[in-house]
Amino acid sequence: MRELAKVQGCLDRARGGLGAVLVVSGEAGIGKSRLLREAARHASDSGFAVHVGAAEQMTQTRPFGPWLDALEITPSSRDEDLRSVAVLLRAAILASAGELGSATHVVIEDLVDLVERLAAEVPRMIVIEDLQWADDATVLTARAVARSAAHLRVLLVVSHRTGGLPAIGRRLRRELLDLDVATDLPLAELDHAAAQGLAEELAGDAMWPAVHPQVEAARGNPLLIELLVAAGGRSGEGDLRCALREHVRDRTWALGDDGIRTLQYAALLGQRFSPDLLAEVLGRPPVEVASALQRAIEQQLLISSGHDLAFRHDLIRDTLGEELPQAVRASMHATIGRTLARTGARSPEIARHAALGAPRGDREALELLRRAAVEYRRLAPAVTVDLLTRAESLADERLPDQVELELLWALAATGRTGSCIERAERRLQDQPQPATAAAVHACLGLIRQRTNDLDGARTEFDTAVALAAEAGQIPAAYLADAAST
Template structure:
């Protein structure tokens, strides 16, 4: 039985290997691919994967692999990722590992503690799966930048939900990277309700995903397998018998051959696979069978020290028995060299299922007792609590199962596996009434356990499930008799309501929670309820009351030492005060809250602080300071793994400030590169709206409309003015530019008919200006139209009524007044001079450019016309318009031709070019010019990425934008156009 049962050569599979090698060729050239390898248990999926991996390694491809592991019917959280991190940690020099892991090292150490030898990572539980996924994507990007990568995830049918979510994320986001993601799963395991099934169905429709079904061997291939193993041709009868019994399953062929080699009669083999496997185990000694049964209960592998304790044999008896199981190809030494696993999971299943129930209970109890006494017996596995929970539950020791389940839930939550945390905590809730001293065992009472489970549900994205858990507690008045405790539970419920966008309802809940609390003594719950209520009031624009509540929250939090609530309340107070017109107090509070959050390591609160600070500074017209605050927030978001979420929102804030300052090319580059990371929801919407507005002003109507459509789709059905108002502005401006004044007017009117309060005032001002501009345009063709006069009066009254506490609002008021003068045909020069002055004070580039054009137009219209002043004004307008690549350059040039104004050619224009050619050149951003130069040199996306220190995916997005702007069908055509238009001179 010492002969290897595995064929030394790969039998058959030529077609499957050919398809996989073609995908590998594709990846080596920089195009990503995903391969799904499906097949029944034992058919040869792992052998096929091993053959590809060996060939890939020989071609210089980095190979990393991990497997999903089943434990008592549940997958071990993120087991494949832990495998990959462990392999990297043990095969990479320390300095190189630091560079590869980057800012995520501390976060990855929550999954693999050996990455943090100093033990500085605590049990923080404020991480999210989205953060972890971003860190994983960053790691893969850095790995693929060095050389192509083959990333293997085996046995996906056993994956826990966190692993399934991670793999789904990678399938969606691994674009323009030299990565082959290889996924294996048992197709016979995917029953109708299996959670992997809808994912696989969806992946099969993705163009970059190829599904490869590994079938059973033919009669000839079985004969070839037997010949390769035995190194001699099998007899025709024997080959036929093996084929009939195995039905072409490669693993079963090996097991039948092993049974025959062990003395079984080929004509008298058991009828089923299970019986064949059990017959093989029965041919070893009783001691070896005892070892096999103990190993089967461990699932999926077992450390030798742990097995020794559970089996209870002396070394002199244990190791001969272990050697016997290995020689008979039942167990194999695992990859660590310190433990054992079954050669195939099917054998383990057969042995485990064949045991008597009492025998299984005894073995699980033995494992529980051994690990409880010495957790290091599990080796370097990080899932001690989850393993204990499994063994105690299987051993029917419910008190210990309860305790271990709570601990496993806490550990899973700290390790980014919120769905698995919820599973463990809900099991603990099920066990609660069956354990007499449950609170002592769990280390938390019934209410606390429910809150933990609800928070795990929220973190796992199952917010409605979290609400149901909390509602179950609140529905039983006897479970929460302490008013402070009840208020805490209500506050948690309001937090979930706010996450669902139900801000009004959340505010009502928090008022109820506040009413429950006694005035004294103050507690952390007082601070939490007040801080949360202040935030809710700010979100629903009840700003005056929000300020009062926020101040109370700051005082309560400071009194009880609740620094997180104090920092959060200070940020809310600052933002709210600023929007109410008290900018000095608002900025002071915001800076104090942000400093406190950073000092205490409250990263999530600090990120919110940067978002609110940059927003408030931008509202006040302090664009450069706003850009600095947003940039600092972007850097923090990248370190924390929030690039695709809060980081994207901060990039949107940064882009807005740069846009107001006239740094349009820089803003477009930032937005484009952030969108290349595939943010979604409101985070994508905020970026798309910034780019859509810019593209509209640059005359790229089709691109602006596309961004607007996608922004609406990503935003969903929300009503937040900071999203809906810019959407309306872009839509109305595009209609106005296209000459459809009626549609443009309808969009503006629909937005301004709603109440304008709180933070909505800021977003109403551009619409008021645009509304008056539309009426002024209409009045040029219908000077006596009374409807226009009525709309003018309504807009003017609105402009007078709403606050204008900051320079941008004052600039828009001046613009509105100037448009009214244009409509009325009187006082235009003075009005537009006032608008120019106000726009300069607000440092608003495009409104200034537009005001200069209108001022030059008004100066030409005086009697006699002031051509000297008009020429100087038009010249300044042209310089600014050309720098922005704004369509105003067309307008001012047309004015110059009509009024015979002498204009000098813009310094950035190329002599001999047409105006449209110049406009194309101006609209290319600095980054796009760099990319275009490399395209003209014949560089691939991967080479561009390396040269510019960006990802291949980002390079691809830039190339696509360049082709669209140049209206080029190919990279070659783009290069030709670039040379002809003189776009490569810089």
């Protein structure tokens, strides 16, 4: 494995007293921790003492946390040096009400001395995981240890999520990679064959058929593949959703309520969305929304996609949307529909949101659907049929005449003759106004003509003309409409 070969190179260097620094990066769930566990096994097999500490999302304010854990520094340590660092740190924290100030540098110096002393005993591999959550003191210590590593039997490994680093972490990364002793090890997603292989291996023969069609959705991310299989292995869909919800919750935790709401709107907008449109939907300045989106990118929930942003996985987007109660989701769709209408988006999109968002009988949504339907009747009558059918399922009374007629014409134009005749005849039974009846007959005339029933067509057109005259309208308008449809 290419990655382990790099690790081995670093271990060899460190054992020879030249020091080494390894920077492992990659998106959430890609396998950083797994690789480092494997690396730790190699290291201890070849005589290294291994120390591991990880920054945690929940304890980002604990100064030096990962270093204290890695080197097992506590006030009750048996080793006097360890104990004295712990005692010094505790006193400094108590004296400073959280702001360590210059005491930080004293502790860092002590830690560097300690690492030098430990490395003189046996070679050491020190792992500081998840730098994206590290406190500043931890970052500064990593920098100091890396700088003195060149003449020590020490391999310092730091890992972080791609794009997830705050400014100080990014700076550390740059500085570390500038050192001669440093190796950059970015981890990529599994390729198609490897992803399929992993899923198949995890699923086993019995589960493979259920898991197989879903593997692509995990986009080569081993964690998501595991979640898919775990779900497929039990009762299917339900468990997958549970597992994913946990995963996404974990990732959205850092975004705060406001950030989560932003992402939920984004999820309803689509797999790909424009940040400007999202800001418009939220009624907030784009810069404010940008910072929430930036954090979502850092959490590997979103990725850039040209001028737009996109959800890293369809599964993440689905999960965010599903978290919302139906009524809330509906009202968010309605807001999106209204915003799209204001910003001059394409009307079927507007209408789609309006329909998803509206309660039964919502006049505003019906009007949006109708307008979009009319706009598309020549361009794409199938879209008109779709939109008006949605409108019908939303309306709590019969469609207004004008809308009913649009639907009839669109059905005729898309060749759905049977449905068109059935609807037209049902409408005529209700004895509509002469103008409406005229239009229905004209539509029927068109259909008869199309099916080569010329006598039938003539009868319908004659009726249409008579009714239109009765209604004081010019029948040619219908005929022109019929001819052009």
